[in-house]
Amino acid sequence: MITTGQGKNGIINILGIESSCDETAASVVRNGREMLSNVIASQIDTHTLYGGVVPEIASRKHIEVIVQVVREALKEADVSIKDIDAIGVTMGPGLVGPLLVGVSYAKAYAYGLGLPLIGVNHIEGHICANYIENKELEPPFMCLIVSGGHTHLVNVKDYGEYEILGRTMDDAAGEAFDKVARAIGLGYPGGPKIDKASKEGNPEAVMFPRSRIEGDEYDFSFSGLKSAVLNYLNSCDMKGEEYKREDIAASFQAAVVDVLLDNSMRAVEKYGVKTFALAGGVASNTALRKAFEDACRDRGIKLYRPSPVLCTDNGAMIASAAYYAFSRGKVSSLDLNAKANLRLGETV
Ligand code: KG4
Numbered sequence: 001m002i003t004t005g006q007g008k009n010g011i012i013n014i015l016g017i018e019s020s021c022d023e024t025a026a027s028v029v030r031n032g033r034e035m036l037s038n039v040i041a042s043q044i045d046t047h048t049l050y051g052g053v054v055p056e057i058a059s060r061k062h063i064e065v066i067v068q069v070v071r072e073a074l075k076e077a078d079v080s081i082k083d084i085d086a087i088g089v090t091m092g093p094g095l096v097g098p099l100l101v102g103v104s105y106a107k108a109y110a111y112g113l114g115l116p117l118i119g120v121n122h123i124e125g126h127i128c129a130n131y132i133e134n135k136e137l138e139p140p141f142m143c144l145i146v147s148g149g150h151t152h153l154v155n156v157k158d159y160g161e162y163e164i165l166g167r168t169m170d171d172a173a174g175e176a177f178d179k180v181a182r183a184i185g186l187g188y189p190g191g192p193k194i195d196k197a198s199k200e201g202n203p204e205a206v207m208f209p210r211s212r213i214e215g216d217e218y219d220f221s222f223s224g225l226k227s228a229v230l231n232y233l234n235s236c237d238m239k240g241e242e243y244k245r246e247d248i249a250a251s252f253q254a255a256v257v258d259v260l261l262d263n264s265m266r267a268v269e270k271y272g273v274k275t276f277a278l279a280g281g282v283a284s285n286t287a288l289r290k291a292f293e294d295a296c297r298d299r300g301i302k303l304y305r306p307s308p309v310l311c312t313d314n315g316a317m318i319a320s321a322a323y324y325a326f327s328r329g330k331v332s333s334l335d336l337n338a339k340a341n342l343r344l345g346e347t348v
């Protein structure tokens, strides 16, 4: 068992590994907040050829680069493996093949070096991305997590303690961005392309529906909106009418932002929240950030949102989440398995 570096001088360095989708990422984070390195190998170029993430190809790509990515993360952090106190790895939710690459690698690494292993929930990781750049941020706060696979409105009651107020009933916000982008010919990955195209479009050109789920105050639904966009495009085609795709992008984006903001602000008012955080890939959307900045300023609420590089998948958020689990004495055993549909708050 290697003990060098374990909690020396009150310092805990955690190596975080992320491979749940199409980014192989590793990072060293000190005491949960200080990011010493952040290495991300994106597979976007490969999956662009297919118009979306191909899970089997993603798994193989993770295997090809994971060793190099971890080495780079240690090098960039200017630490040796002896300075690492524990390894955090995303164990779910996500694509099971890609998850297994990270989990197997982390298990072997932890076993070989006698280091504690901590299985991390990816959604919790996204929330923790906010801790890295904001040393003063502490629970309780409310967080909206909007990514390619998830849309959750959560009360963060304490470190590792979450109350889910609302979630999507069908498509995730990012998934809707990706599908609509494909339909209007912008390609993959859809979110950043719609964001960019929207800047040249009119958000009021088409009034797309803003869905509210009856009875479920804070749940979300985006499949109706996606169908409305597809129907609009079809009817234009059938009538031989032209449409400006920047207008469709901007109008769709405005509808998504309205729904996310409306649910969030109703919850903020009901729970008397003073601190709100955004998280996940879609949280890098320019219109979303602006809408939340304005709404929070008007209500006197302190808003946190990670820099775009920490909104999308990264290893630093996993290391931060692992740190807080480790501090609470949570360590996984070496029979840790990947779980594609792991729920937020599910214990590991
Ligand atoms: O958090 P993330 O990197 O991976 C998941 O956990 O899913 O999020 C990826 C999602 C994709 O759907 C992508 O299109 C979306 O985040 N995204 C954006 C933007 N940047 C990434 N959506 C809207 N606007 C953006 N600027």
Ligand code: ZN
Pocket: 122, 126, 147, 148, 280, 281, 312, 313
């Ligand atoms: Zn993610």
